[in-house]
Amino acid sequence: MDDPRLFLVADVGGTNTRVGMARGNIVLPETVRRYRNRDFANLAPVLRRYREEEGGPAPDGACVAVAGPVRDGRAELTNLDWSIDAARLIDATGARGAAILNDLQAQGFALGHLDPDQVRPIVEGPAPEGAARLVIGVGTGFNAAPVHVVPTGRLVPPCEAGHANLPIRTEADLRLATFLSTAHGFAAVEDVLSGRGLEQVYHWLASEAGSFDEFGAAEIMARLGSDARAEAAVRLFCGMLGTVAGNLALIHLPLGGVFLVGGVARAMGPHLREMGFADGFRDKGRFAGFMGNFAVSLVEDDYAALTGCAAHLRELAG
Structure with a gap:
């Protein structure tokens, strides 16, 4: 349905910020620009730079999705010393109006507005229309957000799931958690299930073998097929992602489906089926059969958070 309203939307990650314009809930790809966060002292200068470069009329609304908690209309980024509130956004x-969302909330608002070709099944299962859904983000950090449709619209409560304790099932899990605790003082989900988490897993596997090898996440992925330790790191990552996703599914009961989003999730996409994601997801003892109620899909649309911002603004405006 055509919507003439023009919205400015932004997705603020731990490393980069993307800003673009949308007509209704349709993001205009030609308007999307990417900025390196390290080049700016805060978010407001990024948005001013974008308005200077893009030009055009003032938007009817602006919405930013940030990688951090949002409270009382103010956002504090988890992995970056930035903050933003509605007044500064305007x-x-x-x-004319503004909204601030946690980045996973924005992904939740995007569901149902994405090209089906950009949503790839990972674990088959039923997904009835209107049932609760769950978005799990794996990128610079880790987070999750349930998605509920209520009479007043879509409800996507914020969450900080990446800072919960890392689940421990085996002796190897315990050794990994001890290794992470020595470095960070606490073994959290995000310390494994993130880009830097994959690096930590590889480093731990190397230390177990008496080696000091360390590689960046992209290099670890590139070494698949030639480095057994890289394969072991990715296999551990995929299995742990399945375990955590299964735990979150039991907590939130997303019968409408679980959706994996984020750059690291997309990078892991080709390996999830063959490297233990489904096994970790379903390994819940007497509830293993019950886990068949949850479908899991990978969102491959890199603009999903921007679409979610636009959809949220459109819902607010009526």
Whole structure:
């Protein structure tokens, strides 16, 4: 359905910020620009730079999705010393109204507005329309957000799931958690299920073998097929992601499906089926059969958070 309203939307990650314009809930790809966070002191200068470069009329609304908690209309980024509130967002963009979402909330608002070709099944299962759904983000950090459809619209409560304790099932899990605790003081889910987490897993496997080898996440992925330790790291990552996703599914009961999003999730996409994701997801003892109620899909649309921001603004505006 055509919507003439123009919205400014932004996705603020731990490393980069993407800003673009949307007509209704349709993101205009030609308007999307990417900025390196390290080049700016805060988010407002990024948005001002974008408005200067893109030009055009003031937007009807502005919405940013941030990788961090949002409270009382103010966002604090978890992995970056930035903050933003609605007043500064309006000042920086010239918008008539503003909204701030956690990045996983934005992904939740995007569900149902994405190209089906950009949503790839990972674990088959039923997904009835209107049932609760769950978005799990794996990128610079880790987080999750349930998605509920209620009479007043879509409800996507914020969450900080990446900072919960890492689940421990085996002696190897315990050794990994001890290794992470020595480095960080606490073994959290995000310390394994993130880009830097994959690096930590590889480093731990190397230390178990008496080696000091360390590689970046992209290099570890590139070494698959030539480095047995890289394969072991990715296999552990996929299995742990399945375990955590299964735990979250039992907590939230997303009968409408579980959706994996984020750059690291997309990078792991080709390996999830063959490297133990489904086994970790379903390994819940007497509830193993019950886990068949949950379908799991991978969202491959890199603009999903921007689409979610636009959809949220459109819902707010009516």
